[in-house]
Structure formats: structure tokens, C-alpha cells
Amino acid sequence: MAVPLEIRQVPRPKNTIVKLTGKSWAVIQRIGCEYKNGKNYPKNGPVIGHIINGEYVPKKEISIELRPKNYGDYMLAKNLSNDILKDLTHVYGVEAFRIFAIAIMKTLNPDANDSLIEK
Known part of the structure; x- marks a missing residue:
């Protein structure tokens, strides 16, 4: 399924793609490309945020308090x-x-x- 134009036009960090995961739009970091069989294939990294209600919402970092x-x-x-x-x-x-x-x-x-x- 193609990503709708209004979702693609939401401002988000560079080198990212948008993918539908379940019911939400995940913003996935593009970390490079891989060369196989004479062709370059894009390589995706981790999910760095989501598009919710027409806005990019970054993923919260897990912080552990060390006591x-x-x-x-x-x-x-x-x-x-x-x-x-x-x-x-x-x-x-x-x-x-x-x-x-x-x-x-x-x-x-x-x-x-x-x-x-x-x-």
C-alpha cells in the first residue's frame, strides 16, 4: 500500500521513510545501502518516531536511573x-x-x- 501524500508531507528528519505498522505510521531511519548482485538496496535502521495526527512524534529514549x-x-x-x-x-x-x-x-x-x- 502506498503512503498517502499528506503523511509523506509531514516534516520529519532527513534520511527517513514512513511505513504503516499496524494502525500507526512509523518513521524509520535509513542507515545506508547494501550492494548485492550488482545493485544497491536501501538498508533501514530502527524506528525513530511515529506520525500521529499529522505530526512527527519522536520516540522517547529509555533512561534508567542508576541508584x-x-x-x-x-x-x-x-x-x-x-x-x-x-x-x-x-x-x-x-x-x-x-x-x-x-x-x-x-x-x-x-x-x-x-x-x-x-x-
Whole structure:
């Protein structure tokens, strides 16, 4: 389905495209192009906002407030499971630190989604 003219004419950041996702218009960043089989194909990045009621609304950044109380939980978990980290390092090498960090994050904060962990 083609994007209506009134949606395309809404002012938004450069190098973006508009795509219908569900019931709303997502503004997607264009991050470059990929060369395949002798042709350039556009490469899309993340959703950076939406068009709502004829206006561009930027996506809100997730900000996490780091308090000493939260940090203490992570240090306690790390100190209590150092032996597990050593075992992981023997098996997985450098990748063990990433596995260990994700395991601790998911244990202490079960509501953390994958996109939050990737940051």
C-alpha cells in the first residue's frame, strides 16, 4: 500500500521513510545501502518516531536511573557467583562475560526486555 501524500508531507528528519505498522505510521531511519548482485538496496535502521495526527512524534529514549541500591544488587550477585564466571570462562572464553552479564541482568531484573539488554 502506498503512503498517502499528506503523511509523506509531514516534516520529519532527513534520511527517513514512513511505513504503516499496524494502525500507526512509523518513521524509520535509513542507515545506508547494501550492494548485492550488482545493485544497491536501501538498508533501514530502527524506528525513530511515529506520525500521529499529522505530526512527527519522536520516540522517547529509555533512561534508567542508576541508584547505589540497584548497583549493590549486581555487585552482590557478581561476588557470590565468581566461581561460575571462572567455569564459564574456561568453556566459552571471552564470550563468557557477556553470557554472565545477561544472566545476572535477567535474574535481578526479570522485566528487562532484549532491546534493553543490547544497550
